[in-house]
Amino acid sequence: MKRTFAKLLSLFVVLTLVIAMLPAVFAVDGTVSVTAGNTTLKVNKSTTVSVKDANGADVSNVMLTSSSPADIVSISGMTITAQKVGSATITATVTEGGETQTLGSVTITVQSGVSAITADTSVEIDVDSLATASLSVKLTGAASGDVLAVQSSDESVVTAQAGAITLSDGSCTVTLTAVKTGTAAVTLSCGQATAQVTVTVKATKDHTVTFEKQKLTVEKGKTATNTATKAMDGDKITYASSNTAVAAVEEDGTVTGGAAGTATITATVKNAYDVIVGTASYTVEVADAYKIELSAAPSSLTAGSASTVSATVYQYMTEQGYVPYQQSVELTWKAYKESVADLGGSDPSKAVKTTTSSGSSSVTLYTYATGTSKTAVQVPVTVSVTISGTTYQASPLSVSVSPASAPSFAVHEEDYFDPDDFSEAVDGATAATRASSPPSPSRARTAVRSMKTAAA
Numbered sequence: 035m036k037r038t039f040a041k042l043l044s045l046f047v048v049l050t051l052v053i054a055m056l057p058a059v060f061a062v063d064g065t066v067s068v069t070a071g072n073t074t075l076k077v078n079k080s081t082t083v084s085v086k087d088a089n090g091a092d093v094s095n096v097m098l099t100s101s102s103p104a105d106i107v108s109i110s111g112m113t114i115t116a117q118k119v120g121s122a123t124i125t126a127t128v129t130e131g132g133e134t135q136t137l138g139s140v141t142i143t144v145q146s147g148v149s150a151i152t153a154d155t156s157v158e159i160d161v162d163s164l165a166t167a168s169l170s171v172k173l174t175g176a177a178s179g180d181v182l183a184v185q186s187s188d189e190s191v192v193t194a195q196a197g198a199i200t201l202s203d204g205s206c207t208v209t210l211t212a213v214k215t216g217t218a219a220v221t222l223s224c225g226q227a228t229a230q231v232t233v234t235v236k237a238t239k240d241h242t243v244t245f246e247k248q249k250l251t252v253e254k255g256k257t258a259t260n261t262a263t264k265a266m267d268g269d270k271i272t273y274a275s276s277n278t279a280v281a282a283v284e285e286d287g288t289v290t291g292g293a294a295g296t297a298t299i300t301a302t303v304k305n306a307y308d309v310i311v312g313t314a315s316y317t318v319e320v321a322d323a324y325k326i327e328l329s330a331a332p333s334s335l336t337a338g339s340a341s342t343v344s345a346t347v348y349q350y351m352t353e354q355g356y357v358p359y360q361q362s363v364e365l366t367w368k369a370y371k372e373s374v375a376d377l378g379g380s381d382p383s384k385a386v387k388t389t390t391s392s393g394s395s396s397v398t399l400y401t402y403a404t405g406t407s408k409t410a411v412q413v414p415v416t417v418s419v420t421i422s423g424t425t426y427q428a429s430p431l432s433v434s435v436s437p438a439s440a441p442s443f444a445v446h447e448e449d450y451f452d453p454d455d456f457s458e459a460v461d462g463a464t465a466a467t468r469a470s471s472p473p474s475p476s477r478a479r480t481a482v483r484s485m486k487t488a489a490a
Contacts, residue, residue, distance in 0.1 A: 064088030068126045068138035075107075075116035076147045077177035083112050085126045085137055093137065097127050106179070107142055116144040118179030119225075146225025148204075150174040151182075153222060156232045159192070159212045162239045165307035169208040169231060171196075173224055176204040180224055184208055188218040192233045196222075214310030240265040241303050241311040249317045250299075251355050252281070252291040259288050260316055262301060269311070270304045281318040294322040321350040324359065326419050326428045329394070334410070334434040337374070338403040343367075344396040345417045345428060358393025359421075365395050369415040375401045375435050401435045410436040 065088045072081040085093045098109050101123040108115045114124060125139040152172040159167045171182060176199050184194040192210055199206045210220065212235040222229045242265045252258040262271060273283040277297040282290045289299065296319050303312040330344035347363055348356040367386045369377050376382030377397050388395040399415065413435055418427040 066093060066126075066137040068124075068140050070114065070124070070140045070142060073141060074143050074145060075114075076145055077116050077118060077179070080113055080115040081142070083114060083124055083126065083140060085112075093126075093128065095128050095130075096137065097129065099125050099127070101125070106144055114142055116142070119144050119146050119177065119181075120179050144179065146180050146227075147175040147177050148173045148180055148224040148227045151222050151224060151227045151229040153208075153229055153231055155230070156234070157210060158234045158236060159210065161212050161215070161235060161237050161305060161307055161309040161311065165212045165309050167210045167212075167233075169194075169210055169220075171206045171208055171222060171229075173199060173204040173206060173227070176201060176224070182206045182208070183223045185221045185223075186218050186233075187221070188216065190214060191216040191218040191235055192220070194220045212307075212309045215312070235309070237305065237309075237311040239305075241269055241305060243269075243271060243301055243303050243312065243314040245301075245314065245316045247316060249319065250289065251319045251321050251350075252289055253321050253350065253352070254291045254294065257288050257290050259286075260299070262287060262314075264303070266305070268306045270308075272302045272304070274300050274302070275318075276300070280320050289318055291318075291320040294320050294325075296320070321356065322426065324349055324419070324421050324424075324426050325356065326365070326417060326426050328415070328417060328428045328431050330396070331415060331431050332399075332433055334436060335375075335399070335401050336436050337401050337438045340398055340400045342396050343369070343399050343415055343417075343431075344394060346394045347390070347419050347421075347426075348393065360391065360393060362389060362391040363419050363421060364389050365417055365419050367397050367415075367417050369397075369399055369413055369433075371411060371413045371435070373402060374407070374411050375399060375413040375433070399433065403438050407437065410434045 067086050068083065070081050070083050075081060083098060085096045087093055096112070098112065100107055100109060103120065105117055106120040106122040107124070108117055109124070121141060121143045123139050123141050126137040127134050128137060152174070153169055157167055157169055159165070173180065173182065178201060180199055182196040182199060184196045186192055186194050190213055192212055195209045195211070197207045197209070208220070208222070210233055215235050215237055217232065217234050220231045220233055222231065244263050246261040250258055250260045264271070271287070273285070273287050275281050275283045275297050277295065278292070280293050280295040281297040281299065282292060283299050287301070296317055298315050299318055300313055300315040302310055303314070305311045324347065326345055326347045328343065329346045330342065332341045335341055345365060347359040347365070349359040350356050365388050367377055367388065369375060370383050372383070377386040378400055379386055386397055388397060411434070413433045415431040415433055416427065418425055
């Protein structure tokens with residue numbers, strides 16, 4: 035019995051020592067709530083923080099501290115007073131026996147009290163006189179911590195920078211800097227108040243630039259210059275190419291030919307204040323040794339008609355530019371859409387070849403009324419030539435072949451083309467076309483036979 039009592043006494047002593055060593059942990063037991071009467075304040079307005087235990091009783095000896103920046107609010111006992119616009123976290127602690135226990139926190143937001151922003155509604159900047167302008171702004175109800183936010187709708191035209199607000203009268207200066215001629219809207223805002231200013235950047239003097247040529251041709255791997263004339267001697271020009279793989283341009287405007295093709299060279303004009311006051315452009319064609327172009331071709335045909343398609347082969351000469359090639363070459367043509375269009379021949383689905391020693395050659399594109407399409411059909415036409423082992427191809431052409439129409443041909447109410455009606459209606463037109471532009475005998479026989487079968 036004595037031994038049991040001694041053990042219990044020892045345990046009691048140990049527990050007493052542990053509790054004495056950890057006073058802060060148990061200084062406030064259970065759930066603690068930290069609240070504020072109002073978590074949103076205006077400058078110079080106050081609120082009270084309350085700290086209660088699980089039973090709803092006020093916790094005593096509470097210390098309140100504010101997060102950084104510490105000048106957003108001031109603390110006096112349990113009273114919080116807003117000093118400047120911003121946000122602060124208020125933390126409640128208790129200290130006992132040299133140990134501090136954190137009870138909780140609450141965030142106080144200090145809102146802007148600005149009720150109105152006043153400024154000129156429009157500003158003009160004449161960049162031939164100055165590149166910047168100052169905009170005077172008045173903020174009603176401005177207080178410590180208020181910041182005027184500015185935003186340009188197009189910073190490639192004008193940028194805006196706001197200075198500090200003078201609290202005594204709520205005044206602020208916004209610096210507008212011109213980037214290029216044009217118009218942009220600058221929005222001013224602080225708290226819930228906003229205002230908008232239209233800024234026009236203009237140049238009163240002539241800053242145009244003209245080029246000697248609107249189209250410059252340069253050989254692959256070689257350079258050329260298109261002389262630029264400035265209306266204003268002090269202006270600076272910078273150049274850019276729309277496709278540097280085709281044509282690269284140097285700072286002085288010199289163009290170097292890359293791959294065959296075309297590119298646009300754009301000159302950007304800046305005045306003495308480094309403001310963009312204009313642009314000008316021209317086209318560069320990088321010349322291949324040879325090229326072929328479809329020089330005459332229809333964009334559309336009616337089924338049952340025919341048309342000539344012509345192409346020209348050119349050779350590039352340094353002095354003359356592109357001139358018709360005067361050597362014998364063979365051109366390869368392709369244009370085929372079954373029952374719609376072809377270039378004639380015993381096998382119309384295969385390519386047709388022509389020979390020329392003058393640079394130009396042509397073929398006939400035939401269209402037929404034996405197709406069943408209710409709408410226009412696109413027929414691609416291509417032509418190419420091989421010179422010294424290199425093949426050159428013209429930009430492809432697409433010919434639109436539309437269904438024929440005649441007084442005796444009626445469209446059904448359901449807007450459907452009957453193939454038999456279609457063939458009968460254009461039979462006469464097809465025969466007339468064959469009389470004026472006959473294809474090869476075998477193809478003509480095939481076309482006539484097809485139309486007779488449809489009519490039957």
